[in-house]
Amino acid sequence: SQKIEQNSEALNIQEGKTATLTCNYTNYSPAYLQWYRQDPGRGPVFLLLIRENEKEKRKERLKVTFDTTLKQSLFHITASQPADSATYLCALPQTGANNLFFGTGTRLTVIP
């Protein structure tokens, strides 16, 4: 069955550094992958989508890569700020259904 793993439950980095979050998946070849941000006690917010034929996608300080050979996506936040502190979720389309399958998320804390 499908499985998504996000590298760690929590990641702490210093302000100004680049945060790199990992999403690995198995038993699956998704046509695309999405990243969401979730603040405590709130619903997730869509950030970026990357298709299987795209190696990299950028949006302001965010960059996502998608390696279908490694079955992995990397999510980078450059010049990180304390306001970037949140939980970041990756999501893949569920096999045979018009739904998403979410990872457990990585809680990022940017230390001033």
Place this chain on the structure above:
Amino acid sequence: DGGITQSPKYLFRKEGQNVTLSCEQNLNHDAMYWYRQDPGQGLRLIYYSQIVNDFQKGDIAEGYSVSREKKESFPLTVTSAQKNPTAFYLCATKKEGPYNEQFFGPGTRLTVL
């Protein structure tokens, strides 16, 4: 949170009581979803509806029921059959198109005492 409202934000109920969580949207999206989120776990799909008057079970539908009588509304009932109902419940809609971008409401935190 966009055009999706969930009420109330916090809900307390006694064990054995049914409770209905509200989800309303003004995004004119056809598809709506209910997820449950527990600490340390990802979002788990309870029910979804692709169109009015139609809905399907998700991965953890047992102990829950839904209705979809209007495009704007997709209420979720947590029944007494749900063994561990205390959780954070999220409603979402899906933007039309092939890539399943979802929009989430603010969530309802249900605590069963």
